[in-house]
Every structure is written in structure tokens, then in C-alpha cells.
Amino acid sequence: MKKVIYTLILPLVVVSGLVFANREIKNESSEKSTPRPLSAAERKAALKAWEATPAGVKYKKWEASPAGKKVFASEAKIRKHISAFTDMEAVVTSLSLPPGSRLGFGVMARIDGDDYILSFGPEKFEKNSFSFNNEFEQLYSLKVNDKIIIRSHSVSHAPKYSYPIVSGDYVERGSKVIYKRAPRKGGC
16 A cells, blocks of 8 residues: 555655746746846947848948938928927828838828838738728728828838838827727737
């Protein structure tokens, strides 16, 4: 009887010891994997290293090209509106984004004489209803030549696109809000 009890308890002790040892190893590795912020010198060195890569060289060439300079000039035109989150008058010029774009749902808009990509993000598919959610429902009613008021927190660029990319955070048409980006969950 004692032998049976010992043979049952011994594997239990060994397995529980392995489980606890494995848990401690995972806890140690998760503490070590938390990256610390890079210093200014480290960021500068990382940027220099990236600029030497083929992607970095290609980006620098695009930045110096007429197309890149045009994009940066267009960004500069709306920079104060972006930083202050103030209204910008726009006219919808196209209901589709440039071919091959992967920005999600968006439209092309003309602001202050320059064309911009107005991007709202990816369309989310609802699993239960087998349809897209209605976050962009009112934006689907936009038509070419509609006058809209937009506000945005950010403008970006990419060599793939000939236009600056404005993140659509707020859209108003005819004094009626048709889109307002929901605040991020768990963010600040």
C-alpha cells in the first residue's frame, strides 16, 4: 500500500516542481523583454543605420524628388490646423483611394487647393451579423463635390502615395456631424 501511495505522490511532486520552475522562467523572461526607451544618440544611430538600408535609400530619394517635395509642401499648408485640431474646409474629389492603397476606408479631398487622402481606417467586419459595422454608414452617403468640414490630429506620408494622408477624426457636412472617431479604449 505504501509503495502505491509513493508511486502516485512521486510523479505528482516532480510534475508540480517542473510547472513551478517553468513559471519562474517565463516570469523572468517577460521582465527582461520589456524594452527601455532609446536615448537620443541611440535613435540617431538607428536612423543612420536605417538610412543605409535599401528602403532608407529609396525613401531619401523620394523625399528629395519633386513628388516628395510636393507632398511635404502640402503637409506644411495644413500643419497649423492639424496641431490646433481646427476646422478645415474640404471638397470631396473622389470616393475611392488611389489603386493599390491599403489604408482602409477613405476618400480623396481637396483642401486649400491641394489633394489629400482622407483616411478613416479599416472597415471592421462583425462576425455575428455577417456585415460591416455601421461606423462609416453616414460617410458612405458622401458624393463627389460635397463640401465638408474636417478635423484631424495627424497627417502622414508614404513614398507609395502622391498625396499626404490625413487621418479623419471628425467630419461635418451641412452643419451636421457625419463622423466622429471614437476614442481609443485603454489609451490615454
